[in-house]
Amino acid sequence: MKFKFSVKDILNKGRTSIENIEVIKEWLLTVKEDFVPSTIQDELVVLFLLSCDNDIDLTKKTVSAYYRLRKEAPEIHDDRNTKREDIRKALNTLRMITVPIRTFGVRHIVKLRPDPLTKYFTYLGEGVPIQFVGLHFMNGNYFLDKLMSMLRLFISPDVLERIHVHPEGWNPMELLPKECLPKEVGGDLGLEEELTKKTMDFFKEREDFWEEEETMRKRIIK
Secondary structure (H helix, E strand, O other): OOOOOOHHHHHHOOOOOHHHHHHHHHHHOOOOOOOOOOOOOHHHHHHHHHHOOOOHHHHHHHHHHHHHHHHHOHHHHOOOOOOOHHHHHHHHOOOOOEEEOOOOOHHHHHHOOHHHHHHHHHHHHHOOOOOOOOEEEEEEOHHHHHHHHHHOOOOOHHHHOOEEEEEOOOOHHHOOOHHHOOHHHOOOOOOHHHHHHHHHHHHHHOHHHHHHHHHHHHOOOO
16 A cells, blocks of 8 residues: 555654564564454554554554454445445535534434444544544534433543533634634634545545555455
8 A cells, every 4th residue: 555654754753663663563473363464564553653652552452453443344444435425425514623513403413323433433542543632523512412421321431531522602723723724713724615625635535545455454364
């Protein structure tokens, strides 16, 4: 798979070490779980290490969770194609890291199913190879409070601690710099519509990458 960085550059910047990479690669050869591959690309090893601040034990747990949770939730992680109707609908409502939910109501809660929500947030907290700092919702309301109460029954406290609901009138610049926010909330980035289009274009560019990742993941034989 093609990544937009090189291991050499990461090593030159001192963000991880060749020793850490080798430790994870040697560990993969000993893993017994049939869903974890015996070998993965060095770039992916580096992503896991960086997401875990080079904590070797945490990196091992994250690698195992990454492959286990992807296997357990094919409805989320497989066939990631922007031509799919359900994905297109989701992308058409995509916004930045801050999510305005003024229109969120009881009809949305009724449609939400606990199982995929649990799988998604578990993956977000345990398996995704990035540092998940938090998820912020703007314009919180009564129905979102009810949703959060429901999520507490299915999602780990560690993940819940990183989900934040802000009331209407909250200024996102209390948390994020202007250069990271869209114009609609006083930021220096483009309009939300423009940013959404850029994100969709990026997703389309990554389809081959996702397809290759899925194929490699399903070829695991032990």
